[in-house]
Amino acid sequence: MEVAGKRLSLSNLRKDIYPSYGFTKAHVLEYYRRISNFILPHLKDRALTLKRYPDGTEKDFFFEKRCPEHRPPWVKTAEVLHNEERMTVCLVNDLETLIWVENLASLELHVPLARAGSPETPDSIVFDLDPGDQANILDCAMVALILRDLLSQMRLASYAKTSGKKGLHVYVPLNRKEATFEDTKRFSKVVAEVLQRNYPDLVTAKMAKESRIKKVFINWSQNDSSKTMICVYSLRAREKPSVSFPLVWEELDMLAKQGDPEKLLIMHSEAVSRLETKGDLFQELLTKKQKITI
Amino acid sequence: MAGRTLWKGYIQFSDFNVPVKLHTAVHQERMQFHLLHKHDRVKLHQQMICAHEKIPVPLEEQSKGFELEDRKYILVDPEELEQTKPDNGRMIKVHEFVRTEQIDPVFLERMYYLEPDKTLNGYNALVSALKETGTAGVCTWTMRRRSCFGSLQINGKVLCLNTLRYADEVIPAKSLGLEKASLSEKELKIARELINQLSAPFQPEKFQNEHQKKLQDLIDKKARGEKIAVLRPRRLKPTAPDKLLQALNASLEKVA
Amino acid sequence: MALQEIWNGTVSFSLVAIPVKLVRAVEPGRVSFRLLHSKDYSPLARRMYCPEEEKMIPADEIIRGYEIAPDNYVVITDKELESVSPERSRTIEIIEFIDMKDVPPVYYDHPYYLVPSKGGEKAYCLLVEVMNQTNKGGIAKFVLRDREYLVAVKSTDGALTLITLHYSGEILPDEDIAPKTGKIDPGEKGRMKKIIKGMTADFDPDKYTNERSKKIMELLERKAKEKGTVEAPEFEEEEGEGPVDLVAVLEESMRQVKKHR
Structure with missing residues (x-):
């Protein structure tokens, strides 16, 4: 097929990626095509880590930080240092690259908090809220x-935003060179x-599994140039095609009061319809300038 | 002119009573700088914060405690503390006299002039007697509900009262843990000579505060938006221990 | 006892330069209190606070300003302050030596100790020893932050003391309060001298204790017996100013949040 004038051969379109849900690679590609306008600004110029599920979400996956050698010539790349190792990474700056990446069954799109051109300058702060056992x-x-x-x-x-799995991510946009x-x-x-000090029964700042029981772990260590976060609007590789999706605070407040955890899981179809009616709720993350003054 | 009368009392020792009025003897004016917040230049003020919770603590949530041991405090009520303040008196009680030079300046806190009150009787005699004996009176008195400890000395024709620091407020030089270095007789001799060569009478008028004017000029320049050349402070190279004698000799040659 | 360094630089006379640190010579007396948080008896600390933003300001965000008109400040940096007298901001240059007994006590302001920095011990000892033998002190000017001080450097019990002096212009004249006549009753003076001689002893400041301190100590003993002591919670002293203030601001914000939740 041809995307934006570029030739792209797609493979295994009928392959079940989410087998128990009947969601095929064609569905995956269709999902990303429809939301591409919303996700691309969030992927732009960021070193992509591919998380590929060639045999579906119930089989093995592998992480790929390097941009595959067999990439088409029009895929934009950047040279980055990762753990003192030089490597070429993919930049998903356009629809054709997004489709190409998804054709590789990279369901989950993980990106750093900084852009490849300024890898030590985070655009935002993230609080990765991860529920412990119970x-x-x-x-x-x-x-x-x-x-x-x-x-x-x-x-x-x-x-x-929801992580698309069990947790939530809270972002503070900075967008400052400093x-x-x-x-x-x-x-x-x-x-x-x-x-943690103020809500000792609810929160822990410690990584250790045992201190996380019945608590929410605030993973602050994600604020690091070597770490990546799941990109907003990316699919997650679970049984069902859920999405990491933004929620406005009022809605989160309401859903928290309703007490049904399932309602905090946004599925692919809902993601598409919400995006098409409400637009990108994470837009401010790319533009709002804020400063931590202390 | 000496400052206004702060307090009235009388000097008492043996059967002498010398009535006096207390005046400030020093007036300092200094340029007042303010501390500001860098990004918006809002004037900052001091605030007591809880060292544990790091939050500001308003006055009504503050208590006074005496630290008995680490983290253990005896609490005191402000009213009870107030009651420990002495009642005001009028007597400057002289307990003894000491040779003036025995009072190390490290003890001197603040000086007041004493003006004869109503009568010159006793005042002039005391000035003269202190001068001729080379002594100062060690005295205590209560002023503004504070127990004061001080020395009664002369300054020209005028009696002065110097408040002294209590012994527990002065850090003893011994506690600094300084070690003695061995010095040769030659080093001591040359150093003594050098100091004598560099000696002069004490003439404080020679030293004016030139800095204040320069600082004012700097502020004016900055206020006008002029560029300021920032000069690096000069740091002298320390004299190495084995070059000490050589440096002393060279100094002596320079001044002799 | 390790005292906190207030300043470091060099004391010099002629061609000799001694690296030194300036430390306190005076401390609050034995009976001093700490302010505590009534809630849990944690000690309180003094911090700079912004009334508008209602938050603690860390040292690296504090600047010095001179008010030229209401709320209009000229900002002066520490470097610029040092630059006003660059030769005096890191060097205490003894210009001349004087006989210490010639200094009228009214000139003395505040004492500090100078202690030798590494490598300066020998020259320091020499200066201490020779000043002690000659009862001489050095006169110097030096600049500390926004102020130039006239100082006397002298020897006290094996250490160098630096005492800031008032400038002569700061000493108020005493002519208007001095006795109008020098008339003396010789009999009275003679009697006084006799009494003074009889009452003369060595200066021993240890003999004099603050009467109030005694009363406070009594009060404390009584309180300790009646009520015992209170204990502050254990907490880690954080390193550096920045994080402390961040925590302070966050805790204050947290308090606000809890109030409204």
């Missing part, structure tokens, strides 16, 4: 709402510790 996404929602209030006290606007991972990591760590 905790769920509703607990994450409670923590996210406290976090929103705390950040807003500090005059920082924040935005939440930002450093050192600052954002320090900031997120102290925030996590303050929350």
Whole structure:
């Protein structure tokens, strides 16, 4: 087939990627095609880590940080240093690259918080809220709402999305040249510790599994140049094709009160319809300039 | 002119009573700088914060405690503390006299002039007696509900009262843990000679505060938006221990 | 006892330069109190606070300003301050030596100690020893932050003391309060001298204790017996100013959040 004048041969379109849900590679490609206008700005100029599921979500997957050698000539790439190793990475800056990447069954699109051209300058701070054993996404929602209030006290606007799995991600856009991972990591760590101190039964800032039981772990260590986050609107590789999707705070507040964790899982079809009616709720993340003054 | 009368009392020792009025003896004016927040230049003020929770603590949530041991405090009520303040008195009680030079300046806190109150009787005699004996009176008195400890000294024709620091407020030089270095007789001799060569009478008028004017000029320049040339401070190279004698000799040659 | 360094630089006289640190010579007395948080008896610390943003400001965001008109400040950096007298901001140059007994006590302002930095011990000892033998002190000017000080450097019990002096212009004249006549009753003076001689002893400041301190100590003993002590929670002292303030701001924000939730 041809996308934007570029030739692309697609393969195994009928392959079941989400077998128990009857979602094939063709469905995957169709999903990404329809939401491409919304996801591309968030992928643009960021070193993509591919997470490929060639035999579907129930079989093995593999991470690929390097851009495959057999890439078409029009795929944009960047040279980055990862753990002191030079490597060529893919930049998903256009529809044809997105389709090509999805043809490789890279269901999940993981990107760093910084762009490839300025790998040490995070555009945002992220609080990765991860429920421990016996905790769920509703607990994450409670923590996210406290976090929103705390950040807003500090005059920082924040935005939440579902991880598409069990957790939530809260982002604070910065979009400033002066930002450093050192600052954002320090900031997120102290925030996590303050929350832990104030809500010891609900929050932990510690990675250790045992300290996470019944609690929400605020993974502040994601604020690092070597880490990646699941891109907003990316599919997740679970049984069902769920999506990492933004929720406005009012909705999150409402859903948290309703107490049904399932409602916090946005599926592919809902993602498409919401995007087509409400647009990109994460747009501000790319433009809003904010400063952590301390 | 000496400052206004702050307090009235009388000097008492043996059967002498010398009535005096207390005046400030020093007036300092300095340029007042403010601390500002870098990004918006809002004037900052000090705030007490809880060292544990790192939050500001308003006055009504503050208590006074005496630290008995690490983290253990005896709490005191402000009213009870107020009651420990002494009642005001009028007597400057002289307990003893000491040779003036025995009072190390490290103890001197603040000086006040004493003006004879109503009568010159005793005042002039005391000035003269202190001068002729080379002594100062060690005294205590209560002023503004504070127990003061001080020395009664002369400054020209005028009696002065110097408040002294209590012994527990002065860090003893011994506690600095300084070690003695061995010095040769030659080094000591040349150093003494050098110091004598560099000696002069104490003439404080020679030293004016030129800095204030320069600082004012700098501020004016900056206010006009002129560029300021920033000069690096000069740091002298320390004299190496084995070059000490050589440096002393060279110094002596220079001044002699 | 390790005292916090207030300044470091060099003391020099003629061609000799001694690296030194400036430390305190005075501390609050034995009976001093700490302010505590009534809630849990944590000690309080003084911090700079922005009234508009209602938050603690870390040291690296604080600047010094001179008010030229209401709320209009000229900002002066530490480097610019040092630059006003670059030769004096890191060097205490003894210009001349004086007899310490010639200094009228009214000139003395505030004492500090100078302690030798590494490599300066020998020259330091020499200066201490020779000043002690001659009862001489050095006169110098030096600049600390926004101020130039006239100082006397002298020897005290094996250490160098630096005492800031008032400038002569800061000493108020005493002519208007001095006795109008020098009339003396010789009999009275004679009697006084006799009494003074009889009452003369060595200066021993240890003999004098603050009467109030005694009363406070009594109060404390009584309180300790009646009520015992309170204990502050254990907490880690954070390193550096920045993180402390970040935590302070966050905790304050957190308090606001909790209030409204």
